[in-house]
Amino acid sequence: MESKRKFLVLGIALILILGIVGCSKGSKTSKDSSGSGNDPGKEIYTYHFFDASGPGTDINTAETKLGKMFEEETGVNVDIEHIVGDVNQKIGTMIASGEYPEILNAEQSTDAVIDAGGFIALNDLIDEHAPNIKKMYGPYLEMMKREDGNIYVIPSGASNGYAKPPNPEQGGWWIKREVLKELDYPQPKTLDDYFAIIEDYVKENPQIDGANTIGFTALTYDWRFFAFSNQPMHLAGYPNDGGSLIDMDTLEAEVYNANDDTKRWLQKMNDVNAKGLFDPESFTQNYDEYLSKITSGRVVGFFDYRWQVGQALNTLAEDNDPYNDYMAFPIVFEEDIKDQYLDPIGFMASPGMGITTGTSEEDQIRIIKYLDHIAKEEVQKLITWGIEGETYEIGDDNRYYRTEEQIEQTSKTEFRDEFGFSYFEWGWPRTNGLYSDGNAVEPPKQPEVAAISYKDGEKEFLDAYGIETFTEIFSEPDERPWFPAYDAPIKTGSEAQLYEQQLDDLMKRMFPEMVFADPGKFDSEWEAYKEKFEALPYEAYEEVITNYVQHKASLAEE
Template identity: 45%
Template structure:
């Protein structure tokens, strides 16, 4: 349906950065302008404000309160009133659907199926053909992946990779994290297995029962609400697989199998059970919410935890602000056995079942598309991802972007990032990944020159001790998985696959804590009870769905898969 444009692209994923929730507005469309009869004309720059709802935590703001948003408003006349999620996402979306009234633009995150089933999004095909040629060019190789069976595009995912994929020099995905001072205390030991990881943490906790007058927390984790996957995914990583969701995919047979009741899961839960019995497991691990968890990490008294780097950025900043580099955390590629090759670093990928759509409540939606089409252009993406040349970054004689110490500090200042518009536009909008036409990374954090400039003297102590130039070098390179990530498959609501997904999550949320916290003499019984309940679900239909998803993607069929 669309005229293709020749751009070299690979598959990529970034994953989803969560900020602190605050504020909230009603769900009514707020598009307003001084001359509504002219607002839809080609090239109109009449002032108009649209309501833009994001189903994730953040701080409400108008885009024209930022430098980039102000520039875009000057060019297009469009401003967006940004509203971030407060409370439960599905409940919030449910209220919208029930009332039939929506913000003009919605980023529904994992609630996207609810919006699609309610016909809340308008088709974008004609709008993109008329007003979004830059969007079509940038998403060229990915269009089929989010075109629905009726031939329409209803939302735009984030992050097509243009030109070349650029790996991250630092870890922003899953890992076992450890307080750096623990490593220094024991002369930077090599830690590969879960047993080695827990042994060094227990030893340090025994020798340091308190840190800065507070009780030491040897090991904790995030288990709250929709973040429970952070806990339940761990056995998959320990077994040497990346995050494909609820399944592991065999590299040779391409068969998908669940791991929630696997030997990998049992071994991990048993290790935690023993940790708990010894008094080394955080007793609030299964009851604290996300804010409690981040506050605990920020205190400097947690020795270790598993998490995805993008989820605890707020705590990392708080730890740095403490001014004690030894309390900062370092990522380790921990596996169950020495024979396992870690696969924590994601292969290049594209998440097709998340994105942003324009709702049926929006007036003059072409103005929104025109705004997005300007935002996706390379000069604007450089402003979003890098900032202003000479202010936030410099260019060497070979055209490579880098940052001086002063620019590193300025570009890392959260107030500066907010005021410029970096935090507003870096996600939840049509945006790029990969590299620009001049070879520089789209995301500044992926530029090796920038990563190197951000390392201070203390960072280099650890880098040198482990013989690496960047922290991600401790991890194995990702294996080729052309279907990745399997979890981005579109699962029909109410289907047997969806039913299994819901019920299996309920079971793991109910049984995993009981297994971990059980008296060690009851561990086998608790595990057997869970295993029986889990196998009473329709595991086969779930595994078959994802096996078919993987094989179809390998054969080039990504639609609905």
């Protein structure tokens, strides 16, 4: 289940005793003496932003081209610190100590920070100092409010129209392209089709470069366990609504982690393991080891979300060997099931970026004005497209496009880091979909860019499957005005949160037992799991999600 919340209270006292210190307020002012174009003696305010969304290189935004431009325009720059280690432990330390950075994205621990009083309410700041944020998030401001009527975080992604991605960005069942080529470009549609391809290839290729071939590996590390537990939902034809399936007519939520779909999925994994095709390290490898294994060339297939495995796939793409890269397929249980891997237009009110308590009123205003500057449409275009004539061009019909040279340049990690794309594209106030002039927010979704982005090696596979883009084999998403349901705020200490935590613990403990069990003992292992699941307060969770989905859908209709 894609859970955004976990208990944070255990071990906090011990952590503090051991001397692990939370984030403290950084230096907020300095004099500019760089000769960068700022007024002589002008004060530059530096704020600390702790980003728990993922690993990355810590940096001051002014070290990037975009960040320096924003500093000159606003007098503000930001020290970005990325998460290292366990998110819950780090955020738990902040909560226990009461010491926070001025700006915080607490990711799955957002609710815990709100419940602890770690974020200030942003309503008045937005009303008085952020007209661009109000404009960008206008249709979603009510959704951003918590039960107390306050907005505490600004999420990254305010949808404005649908732009179909040419390449999968969300979930998919990936197969190494070399495998597809060797087997004459098969197109799997069902789970059985998918693993038949893997089995055929491994049988003929038990080793790759002198090492054992890995048929199928999985990501289960820490909070990313949902990359393994979400599969039954997708295989049954549902999008990623997290830990529940939403009835399209009644908008009622139903958990699926002990239903027949989950049993069918785990039994298939048990069978795959019995055939020696399942990576035995799937439940013990960490995130970095998982990514490294994929880039090693030994893995035939895996399920994951493109945004989560992007680092590995980007590395493979930069190697310019199309056969070492992977192609994703929209796999379902049965051929008559309509896949829903492409996300519909949706809005997530959490996680997001918030301003923390202890930040002075003056600094709160400077920070919200900086974020409001980022929310301007012309600045959004800088963040996603860059600079006209340098990273993109404008045609006579006001359509944005990139030349082949610009596409290659903007795909390189080093350039993206130096320019600032890597640091500003996500995590800040951000629109999504289409700009007011009809151009796609994200260049890869612009048809003019997608048409010339594919390299010869990629075109080989597009031609083989008779498609123009890699998402053409995926079904169009059905409209779901509540999407995604996993965005529902769940109170710390509630029965619903207790269910999430207990389920997470139960799956992590018993899923491996079912996968690795002797096939003849699978049914008894499943019954033991199901009995424990039935004792969990899942109905409380279903009630919270149902109420949230129905409320969110009603707001979307207004």
